[in-house]
Amino acid sequence: xxxxxxxxxxxxxxxxxxxxxxxxxxxxxxxxxxxxxxxxxxxxxxxxxxxxxxxxxxxxxxxxxxxxxxxxxxxxxxxxxxxxxxxxxxxxxxxxxxxxxxxxxxxxxxxxxxxxxxxxxxxxxxxxxxxxxxxxxxxxxxxxxxxxxxxxxxxxxxxxxxxxxxxxxxxxxxxxxxxxxxxxxxxxxxxxxxxxxxxxxxxxxxxxx
Numbered sequence: 001x002x003x004x005x006x007x008x009x010x011x012x013x014x015x016x017x018x019x020x021x022x023x024x025x026x027x028x029x030x031x032x033x034x035x036x037x038x039x040x041x042x043x044x045x046x047x048x049x050x051x052x053x054x055x056x057x058x059x060x061x062x063x064x065x066x067x068x069x070x071x072x073x074x075x076x077x078x079x080x081x082x083x084x085x086x087x088x089x090x091x092x093x094x095x096x097x098x099x100x101x102x103x104x105x106x107x108x109x110x111x112x113x114x115x116x117x118x119x120x121x122x123x124x125x126x127x128x129x130x131x132x133x134x135x136x137x138x139x140x141x142x143x144x145x146x147x148x149x150x151x152x153x154x155x156x157x158x159x160x161x162x163x164x165x166x167x168x169x170x171x172x173x174x175x176x177x178x179x180x181x182x183x184x185x186x187x188x189x190x191x192x193x194x195x196x197x198x199x200x201x202x203x204x205x206x207x208x209x
Contacts, residue, residue, distance in 0.1 A: 001142050002149040003166075003187040003194070004042070005159050008057040009034045010181040010202075018092050021084035021121075021157070024056050034182040034202065035061060039068045041184070041200060047071070048148040051138065053155060054078040062153040081134040084155035088121025114171045124157065128171065131161040143190060159185060166194035 010031030013020045027035075038061065047069050052062035063073045090098055090106070098106040102119075109116045117123045142148045160174040166187055169176075179185060183201030187194045 001139065001189045002147070003138075003152065003189050004045075004149065004184055005152045005154060005162055005187075006038065006061065006184040007156055007159055007179050007181055008053075008055075008061055008153065009038070011057050013092070014181055017094055019087055019090050019095065019098065020092050021087045021155070022055075023091055027057060027060070031181060035064050038182060038184070038201070039064050042151070043068055045149060047151050049142065050076045050151045050153070051079055051082065051134075052076050052153040053082045053084065053158070054080065055083065055155075058153045058155065062151075065151060065153070079134060081130040082152065082154040082158045085124065085127045085157040086118070086121035088118040090118055090121065124161070124171065127157055128161040128164060131158050132165045135162060135165060139189065139192070156181075167196060 008031075010028050011025040012028045013023065013025035014031070015028045042065055047065070050062050050066055050071065052058045059076075059078070062076050066073060066076055090102070090109070093101065105119055109118060114124050117126070138150060138152075142150055156179055159179050160177065161171075163169060163177050163179075163185070164171050164174040166189065177185070177199070179199075180202040183199065185196070186198035186200070188197045189195075
């Protein structure tokens with residue numbers, strides 16, 4: 001199975017440097033301009049199934065990819081397990097604002113990022129567990145018979161969690177792979193063994209024809 005994971009294009013919240021996950025942030029102008037480049041990169045690839053986080057910033061990209069492959073929007077599988085991390089009461093705040101408003105909670109979060117449960121939210125390990133559950137399910141579903149190509153449109157934390165699981169990397173080290181908005185990471189995954197075979201993007205405005 002070929003697994004291509006794509007992070008959504010840049011949003012207004014990214015540009016404002018907000019900590020956000022479940023907020024339904026919209027694309028910035030720069031982010032929206034990268035969509036044609038992402039679609040073009042996938043144009044010649046036969047895609048067997050598209051999965052997406054249900055948030056607008058992922059869904060719209062998934063729908064653009066689907067349309068280019070003559071796939072109806074209702075054939076995209078939306079899955080809550082690949083939603084971005086729930087940052088609870090940290091949502092929609094900048095780091096300086098968090099340091100000022102929640103100094104103790106934010107310090108604890110930084111100290112124990114993997115296991116600290118954000119107040120009203122979740123920990124990175126909890127996100128990792130749900131991401132792994134999703135990946136195991138799609139592997140069981142698609143790694144059989146003819147070679148299949150699966151596209152997953154998701155978020156930074158989910159893609160980093162997937163890198164940890166698929167590449168057998170400790171959670172503290174998954175951040176060595178930089179996954180910018182609008183970039184994609186490509187795995188060859190068979191016999192329960194995944195190999196990284198490409199990291200592309202981000203598809204910035206200069207690359208859009």
